[in-house]
Amino acid sequence: MNGIIPRSKAKGTDICGANGYYYIIRSDLGCYMQIRSIDRGSEISIWSLHPACQNGDHYIGSRDGYINIIKGNSYRRVKNLTTDIGAEVHSLPPNCRGGDHYVLNIEYFYIIFQEKGTYRRTENMNEDSDGVEYNVDPDCRNGLYYWGNSHNSFFLKPVSEWGYEFSGIDFRNDKRTGVYSVHPDVLNFLPGGLAVTKGPAFGIWENIKTITNDSNTPVTWQTKINKKVGYNKEKMSQITHNWKISSSVTAESGDLAKLITKAQFSFSAEYGGSHVRTDNESWNEATEEEEQLTFELKPNESVYLWQYKLGLGHEPVLFCRDSKITDDPNPPTEVPLPLKQS
Template sequence: MMKDIIPKSKTKGVDICAGKNFTYIIRSDLGCYMQTSDLNKGSDLTIFSLHPSCRNGDHYVADMEGHFYIIKAKSYRRVTDLSTDADAVVQDLDPDFQHGDHYLGINKFFVVIFKRRGICRITSSLGIISTDVKVNLSPKSSSGLYYWGLSECCCFLKPVSDWGVQYCKGADLEKDDGLVDYSVHPDVVNFLPGGLSITRGPAFGRWENIKTITNNSDTPVTWQKKIIKKVGYNKEKMTQITHNWKITPSVLIQSGDLTGLIAKCQFSFSAEYGGAQVCAMKETWNDATDAEELISFELKPHKSLYLWQYRLGLGDEPVLFCRDLIISNEPNPPNNVPLPPAQP
């Protein structure tokens, strides 16, 4: 079953917006954002830290003059830099433009999309003193997961299909004709919420048999065994997703390890979006290393014991080797999940 990108309606502080030269993918859950000059080619991919005052917005908009707008409830914060919160100004949002589903900037105008009403409102200002025009939202244009504007057109991210992750670009949200589809580069998909399940495969959590011990004699045997197990996460493998990203120093200082944080988020998502719906925050997220554990037990004649370790991974590749072991006399893996469920 094809997994999907988490839509804007189901996550907070995550959005896509675009200015004059770049498109921005905001990930408040990661504390950073991606800047790219071309979503299709994956050009100029740079990761910047997201200032605490600029996080967890309901919506993010950029204009052609270098401003960003972080909308929260009934007001918005306008800044010139999402990393530093530079030139911050807070203003009220016009009551007519509150509770929109999506916000975007096109040229010198703002567009507010109300999906349930099937309309969008075009205005010259988000503030109290503004005039606007209402237009109907076309059926195809109403299916977007995220929306953003360029200088002369608007774009929206489409639900994942057999053709992968694509976005649609057109001059008019009111008409379906003239819309053109473009694929999103895999290096960009990796940064989208749920994207790892598309480029690497859905998350899994399962018990793996790491050792089987059998007593073939006719008498009980007391065993004391030193077990070698791998603990930590496959950082080298995960770091491959960032090879074409330029990550600014402030991001590394804040996150410590961005790829590990992205993996934790992916594992926390529901199965619909390629996650395992578990919280792995308290596991060991250092580079995977071999650890020794001394185990003592009595084994009855002609019986076997099975040692199981829980692992999280993506596709067929293990990513996280959890600390806990289970010893069982059953050849089938345990049924329990040793990690707490992720909070929705």
């Protein structure tokens, strides 16, 4: 289980730097995180992502404070990802197209081609001025995300025994510089990150009641059962406690922790998800619901009442509406939720 989904497999997700901050874009959530330090988790705020700025192939900062959004063979320059202010659209020169990652630091844009093991350095993506290609240091080729700021370039390394870390890249001298841990608040916002901080998703049938007819005659049984339905809002809201969330995000998206959790369940098991859709489940705060049941029991027969729930790590998170009555003491094996379409 890898946890964090690479940028290449998460359309509209990326990390870039501009104006003294880093920006983590989640188009699937319709918002982005602005943060001063990825290792310290300082000055975190969440802002809505303008529709015109969503679903980019790549997001790159610039020296003049603009953010560049690449889609196909062109890119959009904006001053603000929430308002789309100052938007301009330019074509990418042929040599600057098709990169796996794009990085900016104070001097150049760097376009990384991971399969080739090379990068292209250019002063201007619009003109490909002074464009040259070099080999990427082997230690820097397998990053999940690449980003830069005015002075440095970085990449997020695949998970190791030390968890998720990122390193600096010195393109000029072709080497890796420094290693830093990713702050848990950043992990929680990245796709797949809840599997790292909370544990991978699980789905189980829980036995909520067992009824047995101990007599030698058939009986008609009437009973009321109480089951919890909804999601563990109090527990999951803890992931956003350190975030300053813009009112535009809550107005458009509602409970952000809910959206992040719902997305985590939809991811494949490779990235700590259950690969299921939960749109039709109740995502209100969990409450007890009462249900009246009537059924026939044969002599010395037992029936078992089951409810399906999803969780992360060891914590139940979503108590589903689906329930089942069986005569088998072993839990059902089928998953009652629809699979997420890839």
